[in-house]
Amino acid sequence: MAWCVLRHTSENASRNTQHATRNTQHATRDNYLMANLVIGYGNPLRGDDGVGWAVIERLKQTPLAEPLMLIASHQLLPELTDLIRDAAQVTFVDATVLGEPGTIRITSITPDLTGPASSHQMGPGVLLAYTQELYGCCPPAHLITITGAQFGYEETLSPLIQAKLEAICQDVLRGACGVNQKTPHAPRTTHHAPRTMTKITVVEEIMSANDRLAEQNQACLDQHGVLGLNIMAAPGSGKTSIILRTIGAVAPRLRLGVVEGDTAPVTIDADKIAAAGRPAVQINTGGSCHLDAVMLAGALPQLNLDELDLLIVENVGNLICTASFNLGTHLNVVIASVPEGDDKPYKYPGIYRHIDALILNKMDLMPYIDFDMAYFRQGIELLNPGVTFFPISCKTGEGINEWATWLLEQIS
Ligand SMILES: Nc1nc2c(ncn2[C@@H]2O[C@H](COP(=O)(O)OP(=O)(O)OP(=O)(O)O)[C@@H](O)[C@H]2O)c(=O)[nH]1
Numbered sequence: 001m002a003w004c005v006l007r008h009t010s011e012n013a014s015r016n017t018q019h020a021t022r023n024t025q026h027a028t029r030d031n032y033l034m035a036n037l038v039i040g041y042g043n044p045l046r047g048d049d050g051v052g053w054a055v056i057e058r059l060k061q062t063p064l065a066e067p068l069m070l071i072a073s074h075q076l077l078p079e080l081t082d083l084i085r086d087a088a089q090v091t092f093v094d095a096t097v098l099g100e101p102g103t104i105r106i107t108s109i110t111p112d113l114t115g116p117a118s119s120h121q122m123g124p125g126v127l128l129a130y131t132q133e134l135y136g137c138c139p140p141a142h143l144i145t146i147t148g149a150q151f152g153y154e155e156t157l158s159p160l161i162q163a164k165l166e167a168i169c170q171d172v173l174r175g176a177c178g179v180n181q182k183t184p185h186a187p188r189t190t191h192h193a194p195r196t197m198t199k200i201t202v203v204e205e206i207m208s209a210n211d212r213l214a215e216q217n218q219a220c221l222d223q224h225g226v227l228g229l230n231i232m233a234a235p236g237s238g239k240t241s242i243i244l245r246t247i248g249a250v251a252p253r254l255r256l257g258v259v260e261g262d263t264a265p266v267t268i269d270a271d272k273i274a275a276a277g278r279p280a281v282q283i284n285t286g287g288s289c290h291l292d293a294v295m296l297a298g299a300l301p302q303l304n305l306d307e308l309d310l311l312i313v314e315n316v317g318n319l320i321c322t323a324s325f326n327l328g329t330h331l332n333v334v335i336a337s338v339p340e341g342d343d344k345p346y347k348y349p350g351i352y353r354h355i356d357a358l359i360l361n362k363m364d365l366m367p368y369i370d371f372d373m374a375y376f377r378q379g380i381e382l383l384n385p386g387v388t389f390f391p392i393s394c395k396t397g398e399g400i401n402e403w404a405t406w407l408l409e410q411i412s
């Protein structure tokens, strides 16, 4: 018997990817090199869209002749390139709305950068292309699609797809992976795969592809002597206003550039930075709710880094996803604002962890809003004890000097 139980422990990956049950036996990275990889993806809360997950669950229970890595995920993520690189073959399993319900299709997939490629929506071809680009190699891959019958808010498959589940699993094993249940395979010639291995278990400490690129971004900034600052906050909290205030407060002591992230193809914020006389690059995420290291890597060459001391990245307005993607900046700062309410640390805890400073903006509105500062600070302290805190008002200028002084200290 051999099935693969695989789990990312990278915080980023585990937030977005759920894997099969954890086995108690741990394995090193070498244990899964060159095994077949099956990735079932989709939304298990939307009826037949969860067929990829159901396939993975069933395969976990299936005795196999050789190791198989099984992953269930809500979407294809750049982090998966790390596993794809080391797989002998990859089989993607996904639901589709196209065709007659119940139809199963197997197609060959090759690296292709022209498909959808945001961090929340990435096609298999793009994922393979990323793998090829990052690691210079890419295994053969197939996509098995099953035309679903219902995609409503249900956690179960339709009877039609449920009845097809076994056939789909057999297709995964036979057609795509080239392995049959209980049919021994000729040993591979690769030196990577130990022939005696019958079980692949948990893989720990996998550095995600995003983190690798984030490291490269930071190395690039370091090479040019630029401090990178990632600003994360809710929409409208005052990110751009604070950047503009910062420009006013640190000029001419710091040469400052800005990367602006927005979901839509607009240049509103970048235009404001340019009007303030500073270089700005606008990233359009194409609908994605956060920046990632790939996007920042694309923006850096558009700036003359030799002429900068500080690069501020205004992330997309979002209190959840932005926290999950390391960009490679040296500092991470969150801006809260008074009108958002004093309970945000309790409701969106993830973003307040692991940050270097917290700004509370729009202090001028305090008289008009029921905002309990002690309650807010208490929530922050629970998540990030002793974090540097700046109450600020971009309208009145309150607290801007303290913020600018701290920033200058980080650079000197
Ligand atoms: N009263 C008050 N209004 C502020 C303050 N800071 C920003 N604003 C206003 O808040 C609104 C949003 O400010 P922005 O700086 O555009 O906010 P943002 O976070 O960059 O917004 P997005 O990029 O759209 O997510 C604007 O109308 C600002 O004038 C402040 O300290 N006090």
Ligand SMILES: [Mg+2]
Pocket (backbone or CB within 6 Å): 239, 240, 241, 269, 314
């Ligand atoms: Mg803005």
